[in-house]
Amino acid sequence: MPNLQGHQRSIEFPYVHGFSPVEQERLARQARFLEHKVYQSIEFNNVDRVLEVGCGVGAQTEILLRRYPDIRIAGIDFSEKQLAAAHDRLRDHPLALKRLTLQQMDAGNLDFAPASFDAAFLCWILEHVPDPEQVLAEVRRVLKPGSRLYATEVMNAAFFLSPYSPHLQQYWAAFNEHQLELGGDPFIGAKLGHILLRQGFRNVRTEVKTLHLDGRDPHLRHEVLQYWSELLLSATEQLLAARRVTPDLVAGMKLELQKLSKDPELVFFYCFFQATATL
Numbered sequence: 001m002p003n004l005q006g007h008q009r010s011i012e013f014p015y016v017h018g019f020s021p022v023e024q025e026r027l028a029r030q031a032r033f034l035e036h037k038v039y040q041s042i043e044f045n046n047v048d049r050v051l052e053v054g055c056g057v058g059a060q061t062e063i064l065l066r067r068y069p070d071i072r073i074a075g076i077d078f079s080e081k082q083l084a085a086a087h088d089r090l091r092d093h094p095l096a097l098k099r100l101t102l103q104q105m106d107a108g109n110l111d112f113a114p115a116s117f118d119a120a121f122l123c124w125i126l127e128h129v130p131d132p133e134q135v136l137a138e139v140r141r142v143l144k145p146g147s148r149l150y151a152t153e154v155m156n157a158a159f160f161l162s163p164y165s166p167h168l169q170q171y172w173a174a175f176n177e178h179q180l181e182l183g184g185d186p187f188i189g190a191k192l193g194h195i196l197l198r199q200g201f202r203n204v205r206t207e208v209k210t211l212h213l214d215g216r217d218p219h220l221r222h223e224v225l226q227y228w229s230e231l232l233l234s235a236t237e238q239l240l241a242a243r244r245v246t247p248d249l250v251a252g253m254k255l256e257l258q259k260l261s262k263d264p265e266l267v268f269f270y271c272f273f274q275a276t277a278t279l
């Protein structure tokens with residue numbers, strides 16, 4: 001059973017996707033859907049303790065435990081709702097037995113002693129924090145010399161869809177502007193390299209991971225569009241409440257998504273970044 005530590009305070013903070021059960025399930029599906037891309041180059045040979053920053057509902061945690069049977073994980077997240085979901089997911093999981101602790105913590109103020117970990121794993125977290133440099137400085141502080149870090153992050157300017165869908169494009173601009181206003185950075189993927197270097201990491205490498213789907217693989221293209229629709233809709237409630245989009249725009253986008261799902265000419269393109277570095 002994973003050890004769930006930390007004070008269970010009710011913490012709400014600005015976060016573009018929200019913490020609903022629907023969103024929590026989306027995170028789990030997303031992790032499985034992108035697993036082959038995210039983990040393609042990740043190695044944890046000779047690694048014991050891994051810090052997972054922003055572990056969310058434990059979706060990546062479960063994959064990490066399965067793929068790397070020799071590691072132990074300390075997962076931290078600021079949201080008690082996410083941690084409760086992670087705990088539910090992994091409480092009775094045989095892979096988590098004596099290998100996992102979950103703690104409520106701010107990534108920018110880690111409650112760990114210096115040099116506590118052999119590696120760090122961050123996925124879709126730096127895009128949501130107001131000060132990613134502070135988070136990486138903290139991660140650096142708690143890593144042992146020679147440790148490895150993997151950070152996988154969005155690069156939302158890279159989204160392209162054909163045929164041109166005006167409502168969808170307008171909604172996407174509103175989505176990204178909202179995330180920026182909440183203090184996040186939907187374009188952080190492309191900036192990871194120099195941020196890591198500035199924070200004292202060495203051997204910094206960045207890899208662009210591409211999703212490019214067209215008529216050559218209609219089945220996968222359909223799945224990607226489904227996945228992307230869920231991602232877009234995860235922010236609808238907040239965007240409406242913030243008056244960044246209108247109900248008409250959302251309805252128009254939904255109609256476009258329906259049409260696109262049947263269009264043999266559909267082309268989908270997106271890319272994200274994965275940075276690797278050592279200390």
Ligand SMILES: C[S@@+](CC[C@H](N)C(=O)[O-])C[C@H]1O[C@@H](n2cnc3c(N)ncnc32)[C@H](O)[C@@H]1O
Binds near residue numbers: 058078108
């Ligand atoms: C998009 S989710 C990704 C979760 C997980 N890494 C995954 O890939 O499924 C981002 C997570 O970052 C967490 N988060 C946001 N700001 C944080 C902070 N300052 N400290 C710790 N966690 C934070 C959120 O609560 C959320 O669970």
